[in-house]
Amino acid sequence: MKKERISNNVIRRLPRYLRKLDELMASGVNRISSTELGQQLGFTPSQIRQDFNCFGEFGQQGYGYNVPLLREQIAGILGMDRGFSAVLIGVGHIGRALMDNFCFSEWGINLIQAFDVNPELVGKEVSGVHVSSMDELQKFIANNKVDIAVLTVPRDAALPVSETLIDNGINAIWNFTNVELVEPGSPVIVENLHFSDSLLALSYYVSDYYDGQKK
Amino acid sequence: MKKERISNNVIRRLPRYLRKLDELMASGVNRISSTELGQQLGFTPSQIRQDFNCFGEFGQQGYGYNVPLLREQIAGILGMDRGFSAVLIGVGHIGRALMDNFCFSEWGINLIQAFDVNPELVGKEVSGVHVSSMDELQKFIANNKVDIAVLTVPRDAALPVSETLIDNGINAIWNFTNVELVEPGSPVIVENLHFSDSLLALSYYVSDYYDGQKK
DNA sequence: TAGATTGTTAATCGATTAACAATC
DNA sequence: TAGATTGTTAATCGATTAACAATC
Numbered sequence: 001m002k003k004e005r006i007s008n009n010v011i012r013r014l015p016r017y018l019r020k021l022d023e024l025m026a027s028g029v030n031r032i033s034s035t036e037l038g039q040q041l042g043f044t045p046s047q048i049r050q051d052f053n054c055f056g057e058f059g060q061q062g063y064g065y066n067v068p069l070l071r072e073q074i075a076g077i078l079g080m081d082r083g084f085s086a087v088l089i090g091v092g093h094i095g096r097a098l099m100d101n102f103c104f105s106e107w108g109i110n111l112i113q114a115f116d117v118n119p120e121l122v123g124k125e126v127s128g129v130h131v132s133s134m135d136e137l138q139k140f141i142a143n144n145k146v147d148i149a150v151l152t153v154p155r156d157a158a159l160p161v162s163e164t165l166i167d168n169g170i171n172a173i174w175n176f177t178n179v180e181l182v183e184p185g186s187p188v189i190v191e192n193l194h195f196s197d198s199l200l201a202l203s204y205y206v207s208d209y210y211d212g213q214k215k
Numbered sequence: 216m217k218k219e220r221i222s223n224n225v226i227r228r229l230p231r232y233l234r235k236l237d238e239l240m241a242s243g244v245n246r247i248s249s250t251e252l253g254q255q256l257g258f259t260p261s262q263i264r265q266d267f268n269c270f271g272e273f274g275q276q277g278y279g280y281n282v283p284l285l286r287e288q289i290a291g292i293l294g295m296d297r298g299f300s301a302v303l304i305g306v307g308h309i310g311r312a313l314m315d316n317f318c319f320s321e322w323g324i325n326l327i328q329a330f331d332v333n334p335e336l337v338g339k340e341v342s343g344v345h346v347s348s349m350d351e352l353q354k355f356i357a358n359n360k361v362d363i364a365v366l367t368v369p370r371d372a373a374l375p376v377s378e379t380l381i382d383n384g385i386n387a388i389w390n391f392t393n394v395e396l397v398e399p400g401s402p403v404i405v406e407n408l409h410f411s412d413s414l415l416a417l418s419y420y421v422s423d424y425y426d427g428q429k430k
Numbered sequence: 431t432a433g434a435t436t437g438t439t440a441a442t443c444g445a446t447t448a449a450c451a452a453t454c
Numbered sequence: 455t456a457g458a459t460t461g462t463t464a465a466t467c468g469a470t471t472a473a474c475a476a477t478c
Contacts, residue, residue, distance in 0.1 A: 009445070011419050015412035019395075033459065042399025045459090046447050053461060061460040062454040078415045079422030093312030098410075101308050101369075107411050108418065147421055154316075172421045174414060180234075184257025189424060191417035193408065195313075196322050197230035199389060200293045202406035203323065204226050206362055206387045207294030209404060224469070248435065260435090261471050268437060276436040277478040 006054050013051055014074055016041060021071040033064035080108030086174070087146050089161055090153035091116040091131055094176050098152065099127040109148065113140060141168045150174045151181075221269050228266055229289055231256060236286040248279035295323030301389070302361050304376055305368030306331040306346055309391050313367065314342045324363065328355060356383045365389045366396075 020041055024032060034045035041048075052058045052065075058073050059065045075081060086109050088095055095114065098104075104111040114131045116122060122133045132140065140146075149170045153161050158177035165173065166182075172189040175181055178196055182188050235256055239247060249260040256263075267273045267280075273288050274280045290296060301324050303310055310329065313319075319326040329346045331337060337348045347355065355361075364385045368376050373392035380388065381397075387404040390396055396405050 007445075011416050012412070014419065015409070015415040018415065019393075019411075035459085040399075044447060046449095047445090049460065049462085050446075057461065059460050060454060061452070062458045064459065077419065077422075079418040080415070082418075082422060082425075084418060084421060093308070093316050097308035097312045102410055104414075107414055109414065148417065171424065172417060174417055178234075184255075189417065189420045191413055191420070193410065193413050194230070195317055195408065196234075197227070198406055198408050199319075199322055199324065200230040200233065200295070201226055202363065202387060202389055202404065203294040203297075203299060204229065204292065205404045205406070206299060207292075207297060209386065210297075222469075250435085259471060261473095262469090264436065264438085265470075272437065274436050275478060276476070277434045279435065 010051050010054055014078055018071065018074050021067055024067050025071060030067050031064050032067055083110065084108065084147040085110045085112045085145060086148040086150055087112060088114040088150040088152060091121050091126060092152060092154065095152035096126065098150065099129055137164065138168050141170060146170060148172045148174055152176045155179055225266050225269055229293055233286065233289050236282055239282050240286060245282050246279050247282055298325065299323065299362040300325045300327045300360060301363040301365055302327060303329040303365040303367060306336050306341060307367060307369065310367035311341065313365065314344055352379065353383050356385060361385060363387045363389060367391045370394055
């Protein structure tokens with residue numbers, strides 16, 4: 001695998017490649033060219049070849065790409081085979097939605113424990129995952145290898161909880177709280193899923209569409 | 216307002232500006248320079264000035280930017296004052312999480328109706344929004360101005376439901392299904408919130424971090 | 431007026447696209 | 455061998471950063 005710094009743009013495209021390749025595999029396609037793949041994804045063939053070549057030579061001249069092989073390569077690059085473990089903090093609506101419906105293991109992540117303040121939830125199992133009291137969070141992190149914290153607490157709890165996590169050695173947070181958790185330049189890896197940012201971008205494009213119609 | 220095509224990168228930064236400005240207003244800050252704003256957001260002052268100048272002259276030389284005024288300008292650009300209406304399809308876990316916890320009105324969107332196939336939900340109110348049968352979806356769209364459809368149905372229903380929506384004139388979809396809804400080049404505005412793509416990007420950065428440590 | 435900070439042009443940097451030799 | 459398609463270099467395009475005149 002090459003060592004040059006991979007741009008964020010490339011990283012963001014990898015999961016889309018992965019989903020498309022899964023889809024192709026499911027429909028029995030074993031081989032695909034960058035041209036065909038580009039048409040299906042809306043990318044140029046050049047871009048696809050450049051993207052893959054960031055990580056090595058996955059194709060074969062005159063043939064194209066072997067779908068299952070390429071799929072495995074990309075899964076490896078994304079760390080899906082590393083057995084990362086995650087804990088979920090905040091078994092509210094979104095937390096529960098993730099536990100019940102989002103298949104962490106499909107993406108190579110083990111959700112090993114959940115935490116909540118609600119005494120009615122503590123001690124129960126939700127979708128096969130044990131819910132512990134927030135009081136036990138620190139001890140759990142200290143005694144278990146936890147690679148990722150999924151943060152689904154209410155807005156007000158976001159900052160204090162994230163500070164606890166970071167102070168106890170958590171280095172990566174999947175953030176659903178719509179709150180910026182760290183200062184710019186922090187070494188902690190925070191992946192934000194800011195629903196409102198997404199909705200506002202949509203709102204902009206809808207506005208833009210209506211404005212275009214008027215003319 | 217200027218007319219040049221605004222790049223997607225700029226659009227994606229606008230909601231972050233908005234959140235930061237709300238925060239500044241809440242703490243009573245009335246005026247800010249591009250330098251200070253840049254430090255707080257991790258952007259360069261140049262970028263901030265370029266971004267704002269896409270839409271007009273919002274600042275004042277020698278002074279900086281008026282926080283409430285700038286906030287209003289950005290809210291307007293994002294279409295928050297247009298009174299867009301939305302319907303939500305699929306009152307499952309994620310749908311419910313949005314209805315109960317996500318404040319659509321805070322972002323200028325009116326959630327006017329929800330739809331589900333489950334007869335136990337149909338006719339009920341969820342967080343003040345009426346849940347109708349999926350059978351009534353077509354009629355409702357025909358008889359009401361609906362700007363945005365929030366798609367929170369299970370994966371299998373994603374494509375058929377989105378086709379129904381589009382066939383009935385829906386032009387913008389906020390997509391939580393982790394499924395690509397339209398072909399590349401479609402005129403329909405789809406804003407994807409692909410949880411798995413986000414998690415995999417995080418997984419990549421965690422892998423990358425561990426690889427860096429090893430050396 | 432002097433100082434501060436924008437608006438805007440120019441320079442740089444990086445990402446995408448095109449082209450083509452290498453090779454299966 | 456001929457055809458296809460990659461890997462990779464070069465060209466283009468666009469986005470970010472720097473610089474500075476305009477001006478509050």
